[in-house]
Amino acid sequence: MLDELLATWIGRQRWFGGKGRPIDGLWIESDVELTPGLRHLVVAVRQDDSRERYQLLLGERTVLPERLGHALIGTLGDTYLYDAVHDSDRTGWLLDGMAREQDHNGLRLRHMPGATIDTSPRSLVLGAEQSNTSLVYGDAYICKLFRRLVPGVNPELEIVTALAARDAPHIAQPYGWIETDLDGTDTTLAFMQEFLSAANDGWDLALTSVRDLYASLPEVPAAEAGGDFAAESLRLGSATARVHHELAAAFPTDVIAVHEVKRMAEGFRRRLGRAVAEVPELREHVSVIEQAYHEVDLLTSEVPVQRVHGDYHLGQVMRTPTDWVVLDFEGEPGQPLQERRALSSPLRDVAGMLRSFDYAARHLLAGHPEAGRLEPRAQEWADRNRAAFLEGYAEGGGVITEADATLLRAFEMAKAVYEVVYEARNRPAWISIPLAAFRPRS
């Protein structure tokens, strides 16, 4: 049966959010033929008390070409069923549908007003480690299929469209989207943007710099190493401040009054409680984390809030030949939509990127035979780039007051807690990276 095949297959997918827990049941909520040999499925997966929905493109062939062997889900009778995102003979249907603004069995395919879509490029699945699946069409477009579905408009579509309408810099131009009704609510299934073919991912660029530093013998200060990244971190800080400014102009803003600020700390604590229950390694760090949260209780100034990125890290920014571009405005993939759309302090994004500099510096140390010798170098690289980012943020008009330092530290702790859970679920070999955030610093 198809549901049984899917239940075995889905648990192994990178984008499946429920890894590490047994699947108690999977059922098919909708199954729509898009074109012969291509079906769109929404499946619901039950694990413990939770129920999550995912979307799949299911391909059907009686002969499976070798190039699709890795995408095989299973066979039913003499039909091969496979993950059709990998089948460029079939994925052109999506591009064509957006170009023609097609309505098809409950799916609505749309393009941005005034956009013309070239339907000729064929797709490739992006090889990146992702929470979703992105199809790159030639070097023109990247179309992200949101794998886990929650009813509602995806914040990425909402934010990028609003920023593009303001001609805001530092974003990739939006081209189109696909939507359907889920529980009677308009729900985004996919979002297509300009593909930045000549750009490099911030994470890759940062790692190149870290590698250069580690390889420099005799050891030179980070500032003198060949691939110093600080000038880029500074530009990125400035671009981040501009994006925050645009977000504040495009969406409503508010302030959290002093007597309400404690609620933020309560939210952090609730998430910490859930995280400790799931990842026991966190237990020994609770007092350090709690201390950072306690400082928030004592704040005596109100906190400005606005729409933010929500899951800001080096993998979400790309350096084009001329600029930094910010991607993936959909917030932390595991959080409820309401939380992802909630107004928050922009310091949350600043903290996310600061954590990412720590990640970049330390990720090569996990399991490295010379980790002890390299640790101070990692710290030096992280400190230098964190400082440059903050300097650029201030230069770009982002304000970080002294009182903000308390909030920034709490946001960093909260992000590291989130990361510990994320790594425990997805990349257990990396868990030491966020855990290092709780170690006392000299």
Ligand SMILES: Nc1ncnc2c1ncn2[C@@H]1O[C@H](COP(=O)(O)OP(=O)(O)O)[C@@H](O)[C@H]1O
């Ligand atoms: N517009 C784009 N142009 C080029 N590459 C992109 C673009 N958008 C995303 N990418 C690449 O895809 C990766 C994952 O994209 P992201 O939006 O973060 O997906 P996810 O939400 O699944 O994590 C990015 O790190 C980047 O390398």
Ligand SMILES: O=P(O)(O)O[C@H]1O[C@H](CO)[C@@H](O[C@H]2O[C@H](CO)[C@@H](O)[C@H](O)[C@H]2O)[C@H](O)[C@H]1O
């Ligand atoms: O990009 P996503 O929206 O899928 O974000 C999730 O995955 C990220 C990893 O790909 C994860 O980021 C963590 O690892 C990054 C290095 O791979 C590092 O730069 C980030 O600082 C760190 O948080 C992100 O947390 C998660 O939501």
